[in-house]
Amino acid sequence: MATLKVPSHVPSPSEDAEQLQKAFSGWGTNEQLIIDILAHRNAAQRNSIRKAYHEAYGEDLLKCLEKELTRDFERIVLLFTMDPAERDAYLAKEATKNSSIHLVLMEIACARSSYALLDVKKAYHARYKKSLEEDVAHHTSGDYRKLLVPLVSTFRYEGEESDMSLAKSEAKILHEKISDKQYGDEELIRILTTRSKAQLNATLSHYNNSFGSPINKDLKADPSDQFLKLLRSAIKCLTTSEKYFEKVLRQALGKSGTDEWALTRVVATRAEVDMVRIKEAYQRRNSVPLDKAIAGDTSGDYEKMLLALIGAGDV
Amino acid sequence: MATLKVPSHVPSPSEDAEQLQKAFSGWGTNEQLIIDILAHRNAAQRNSIRKAYHEAYGEDLLKCLEKELTRDFERIVLLFTMDPAERDAYLAKEATKNSSIHLVLMEIACARSSYALLDVKKAYHARYKKSLEEDVAHHTSGDYRKLLVPLVSTFRYEGEESDMSLAKSEAKILHEKISDKQYGDEELIRILTTRSKAQLNATLSHYNNSFGSPINKDLKADPSDQFLKLLRSAIKCLTTSEKYFEKVLRQALGKSGTDEWALTRVVATRAEVDMVRIKEAYQRRNSVPLDKAIAGDTSGDYEKMLLALIGAGDV
Numbered sequence: 001m002a003t004l005k006v007p008s009h010v011p012s013p014s015e016d017a018e019q020l021q022k023a024f025s026g027w028g029t030n031e032q033l034i035i036d037i038l039a040h041r042n043a044a045q046r047n048s049i050r051k052a053y054h055e056a057y058g059e060d061l062l063k064c065l066e067k068e069l070t071r072d073f074e075r076i077v078l079l080f081t082m083d084p085a086e087r088d089a090y091l092a093k094e095a096t097k098n099s100s101i102h103l104v105l106m107e108i109a110c111a112r113s114s115y116a117l118l119d120v121k122k123a124y125h126a127r128y129k130k131s132l133e134e135d136v137a138h139h140t141s142g143d144y145r146k147l148l149v150p151l152v153s154t155f156r157y158e159g160e161e162s163d164m165s166l167a168k169s170e171a172k173i174l175h176e177k178i179s180d181k182q183y184g185d186e187e188l189i190r191i192l193t194t195r196s197k198a199q200l201n202a203t204l205s206h207y208n209n210s211f212g213s214p215i216n217k218d219l220k221a222d223p224s225d226q227f228l229k230l231l232r233s234a235i236k237c238l239t240t241s242e243k244y245f246e247k248v249l250r251q252a253l254g255k256s257g258t259d260e261w262a263l264t265r266v267v268a269t270r271a272e273v274d275m276v277r278i279k280e281a282y283q284r285r286n287s288v289p290l291d292k293a294i295a296g297d298t299s300g301d302y303e304k305m306l307l308a309l310i311g312a313g314d315v
Numbered sequence: 316m317a318t319l320k321v322p323s324h325v326p327s328p329s330e331d332a333e334q335l336q337k338a339f340s341g342w343g344t345n346e347q348l349i350i351d352i353l354a355h356r357n358a359a360q361r362n363s364i365r366k367a368y369h370e371a372y373g374e375d376l377l378k379c380l381e382k383e384l385t386r387d388f389e390r391i392v393l394l395f396t397m398d399p400a401e402r403d404a405y406l407a408k409e410a411t412k413n414s415s416i417h418l419v420l421m422e423i424a425c426a427r428s429s430y431a432l433l434d435v436k437k438a439y440h441a442r443y444k445k446s447l448e449e450d451v452a453h454h455t456s457g458d459y460r461k462l463l464v465p466l467v468s469t470f471r472y473e474g475e476e477s478d479m480s481l482a483k484s485e486a487k488i489l490h491e492k493i494s495d496k497q498y499g500d501e502e503l504i505r506i507l508t509t510r511s512k513a514q515l516n517a518t519l520s521h522y523n524n525s526f527g528s529p530i531n532k533d534l535k536a537d538p539s540d541q542f543l544k545l546l547r548s549a550i551k552c553l554t555t556s557e558k559y560f561e562k563v564l565r566q567a568l569g570k571s572g573t574d575e576w577a578l579t580r581v582v583a584t585r586a587e588v589d590m591v592r593i594k595e596a597y598q599r600r601n602s603v604p605l606d607k608a609i610a611g612d613t614s615g616d617y618e619k620m621l622l623a624l625i626g627a628g629d630v
Contacts, residue, residue: 131469134471134472145505154446155468156446156448156449157445194448194452
């Protein structure tokens with residue numbers, strides 16, 4: 001469930017484009033007008049506005065926003081305005097250039113549906129004249145490559161079926177490999193990267209029931225191991241993505257300073273998807289509404305845009 | 316270029332369905348009528364006939380063909396009548412059950428366009444309630460798995476661009492690994508399984524120019540090694556698929572008896588794609604037209620169906 005709020009009467013794309021053009025003109029920029037429009041239009045509507053803007057003014061709306069805005073506010077407006085597939089392709093490209101952000105590639109591979117991931121790959125082809133797979137494979141190595149390449153490559157089955165005997169046999173394989181600390185083992189990676197989410201849920205339930213603890217607990221053997229952390233995140237993202245994103249937000253809004261980069265990414269990518277559930281998970285875990293936590297850690301137009309996207313004021 | 320010949324006037328799908336139903340009725344089966352219809356309709360037309368047949372008679376045309384026909388003739392008619400993506404899904408499923416036929420998985424991964432391979436994956440989901448990737452990963456092992464899983468998984472970029480400096484650096488990597496006999500090396504496999512066909516062509520030309528022999532010659536170090544054979548076939552399939560299929564046909568029609576299984580597969584899968592080029596390659600290599608070779612090795616309705624599909628009588 002999305003937190004994005006679209007008004008019951010939406011102006012035409014060319015009216016919105018005209019308003020945005022006005023927001024850029026004259027003395028200073030009218031940030032509030034930009035928020036009022038772009039934070040309250042769905043992906044299809046934003047695409048139509050970009051098209052109308054280009055037709056009317058001969059310029060790319062994203063380029064104009066880039067010129068007019070700065071810093072965190074610029075980034076959240078730009079990311080959110082992009083089409084979701086284009087946005088993921090862009091985030092993935094950034095991630096391949098900076099191999100420390102394996103997490104973003106994992107998120108795009110695990111928290112999108114098979115068809116949404118396919119759209120990301122098509123957008124990647126169109127924009128970068130390469131495949132997502134070749135860039136990920138080229139820019140990663142070792143266990144990270146072994147995990148991330150199949151994660152971004154597989155077109156997972158999305159049906160609800162699960163095979164209990166398979167769940168049993170594969171839970172056993174996972175338990176053996178984890179007990180032997182073979183975290184980069186090819187069977188372990190095969191199971192996590194190719195099985196459907198329904199099948200993985202069945203396998204991991206079986207794991208918990210048969211071996212007495214959840215897989216992610218067993219994967220905490222060495223809390224400082226970054227690959228193990230990625231593996232746990234991937235499992236969480238595949239099985240209970242709202243809890244994964246709750247944790248990213250919790251850490252981003254943590255005591256050791258705000259991580260605007262993560263906050264922006266999660267809000268921009270989930271506002272139209274499952275932010276309602278993420279907010280619920282956040283409230284449950286932290287006993288504070290997400291709105292309040294964000295308002296406490298951010299300010300100005302950036303704060304306003306974030307709060308608009310997460311539907312602040314809703315219960 | 317396809318060899319499939321569709322008449323200038325095509326009856327309506329329901330007329331075709333009615334004729335087929337007649338071919339199944341009465342004393343014996345009218346095989347010639349089946350050939351006259353099904354070997355001369357394109358994939359969209361065959362799909363419409365199946366739909367019309369189901370509407371008129373409440374039965375699946377494929378099931379009826381299965382009941383009426385036998386042996387090699389049955390197999391070629393069934394395979395050809397299927398939708399191309401459904402047929403590939405079916406062939407791939409057969410291949411995962413019989414791990415000796417890695418070749419078929421490789422063919423489907425390498426000789427189809429990215430979008431055709433995607434359609435195969437969608438057909439696989441629909442028919443088998445699983446992903447192609449998970450079945451391939453589950454049913455293969457060792458170097459075969461290392462090669463085949465990314466081959467079937469990657470959504471390759473299909474543009475014509477190639478990057479010469481990348482071609483140079485990756486030709487060098489390939490040469491080093493092959494010189495060291497590291498045929499299952501992950502860098503070698505990464506390059507072959509993720510780069511676009513245009514990029515691979517550039518890399519392999521560079522290989523040939525810089526190191527004095529084509530890559531497939533260097534991969535012949537041990538002619539009895541089955542994995543090396545698969546690697547050479549994949550490279551051929553990715554870069555000059557008509558030569559690859561010419562060789563499969565040459566071996567299928569070879570002196571040591573006919574391999575109907577391979578002959579049927581190649582004719583059924585290529586008649587609508589590039590059989591014109593395959594026939595040209597066959598004539599060049601064997602100084603005998605493919606029609607003549609097939610007529611010499613096969614007989615009866617099976618022969619008639621094969622010859623109809625490869626457009627026998629055309630030059």
